[in-house]
Amino acid sequence: MWRSIASNALTLFIVVLVLAAGLLAWGREQFGGPGPLEQAICFRVERGDSLSAVSRALEEQGAVSDARIFRIGADYSGKADDLKFGSYLVLPGASMAQVLEAITVGGQSTCGREVNFRISVARAEVVLRQLDPATNRYVEVVAFDPATEAAPAEYVAVAEADDIRWRVTLAEGVTSWQVVDALRRAEFMSGEIAEVPPEGTLAPDSYEVTRGADRAALLALMAERQAATLAELWANRVEGLPYDTPEEALIMASIIEKETSVPEERRRVSAVFVNRLEQGMRLQTDPTVIYGVTRGEGVLGRGLRQSELRRETPWNTYVIDGLPPTPIANPGRLSIAAALDPEESDYLYFVADGTGGHAFARTLAEHNENVARWRAIERERGEAEASGVQD
Structure with missing residues (x-):
């Protein structure tokens, strides 16, 4: 009799263990598997929110399938007390584990x-x-x-x-x-x-x-x-540049930055200025003249006057030789890189071409033709504006 009772108890114990293992496996699958959310939501954790309140809100908004499993998973993983105030992006299909990670580990709003x-x-x-x-x-x-x-x-x-x-x-x-x-x-x-x-x-x-x-x-x-x-880009500069210090490269980069906003042109513009320096030509770039007028304090807001082009300032590259004494703006990484790795070309001139970019030339005759085309574009635009015609 006792032997039968013991056998039945052992059998029952094994069944309970199997059921418990199955339940644990199911819970893990629910916690780590894809969640029910079909569309992304912005979930907000209020300051002082409890895990219970958060889990219920997640279930109500369809982010988790079962608030109880979410709480158990949070307790089991040791993150029940790590809720971070803020708004968090919950993506479609996010698992409970991923949701818990977002609202406890990040500590920085990723939504809202x-x-x-x-x-x-x-x-x-x-x-x-x-x-x-x-x-x-x-x-x-x-x-x-x-x-x-x-x-x-x-x-x-x-x-x-x-x-x-x-x-x-x-x-x-x-x-x-x-x-x-x-x-x-x-x-x-x-x-x-x-x-x-x-x-x-x-x-x-x-x-x-x-x-x-x-x-x-x-x-x-x-x-x-x-x-x-x-420092990083100076260390990887090409050889033979006509400036000897990182500070001079920064000056060149600032001029490139102000001359073109087209990324593909930066190294070509850099080549023009490098070629001019190497041939002893003045840079003759309007942005440096403008800086000499404004000292960087605001925008000029008008075209340069002939008297300003002739006025001697430390930055007027129509008057001075070489580089100005300081940068004329804060250049970005691409312009600094262009100053330290110019395109290989023999261009010496460029002027706006009406598309937002520039027309480049090797000789003064070619450049004058490009300037004439640009002046014609300017006249056409002025006439259109005067007559109220829109492009």
């Missing part, structure tokens, strides 16, 4: 709203964007120039939110004065800027910041990044 303070040559503007989960792309909500426009209601309503991502984007070709002037108007930043950094030493790039970030610290990061880029 972003404010990008874009500093360009023409203006600095605050852009509020919202991520569209369906396309995983940001959609612009509102934009304004803090120098001339009041903050719109859409921006004011969300500017104090804790989960807003903040970014400062510096465009290629802006001057250091323009950067400092814009940052001083960035109300979401703090701290004083003692002086304008040397021209050319700030790296055009996109910088993620936090609300209240120190302005001087951001400028230091920009300078550190530019110095690293210059």
Whole structure:
């Protein structure tokens, strides 16, 4: 009898173990397998939310199939207490394990709203964007120039939110004065800027910041990044360049940056200036003259006068020989690379061609023909504007 009872108990114990193992395997499959979400969502974890509240919200929004399994998986993996406040992108088919990873490990919102303070040559503007989960792309909500426009209601309503991502984007070709002037108007930043950094030493790039970030610290990061880029590219420069220091290369890069916005032209423009330097010709480039007039403090906003082309300033390359004494803007990586690896060509001249690019020439006669064509294009455009005709 006892032998029978023991046998039955052992059998029952084995069955229970098998069932438990099966249940555990099923739970693991549910936790690690593809989730039920059909369309991406932006899931928000509120400050102070409990795991129970989060798991229920995930189930209600269709991101997980079972809130209890999600909680058990979080406990089992030791992440139950690691929830991070913010908004997170949950992709279609994301497993419970992937959802848990997103809301506990990242610690940085990957969804929701972003404010990008874009500093360009023409203006600095605050852009509020919202991520569209369906396309995983940001959609612009509102934009304004803090120098001339009041903050719109859409921006004011969300500017104090804790989960807003903040970014400062510096465009290629802006001057250091323009950067400092814009940052001083960035109300979401703090701290004083003692002086304008040397021209050319700030790296055009996109910088993620936090609300209240120190302005001087951001400028230091920009300078550190530019110095690293210059050092890297200088170390890999081609031989025989007509400048001897990284600083001279940076000056050349700034001129290239201001002369063309077409990436494919940068090395060719660089070749023109290198060829002119090697032949003892003056660079004769308008952007350097403009810098001599403005000192980088804003945009000239008009054409150059003949008197300005003749005026002697340290930057007027129609008057001086060689390179100007400083950069005339903050060049990007592509322009620095072009200055240190120009295209192999014998071009000595270029002028705008009406398409956004330039026509290049080897001789002055060819160049004069290109200039004549450009002048004709300018006249046609002027006549069209005068008559109200649109392209």
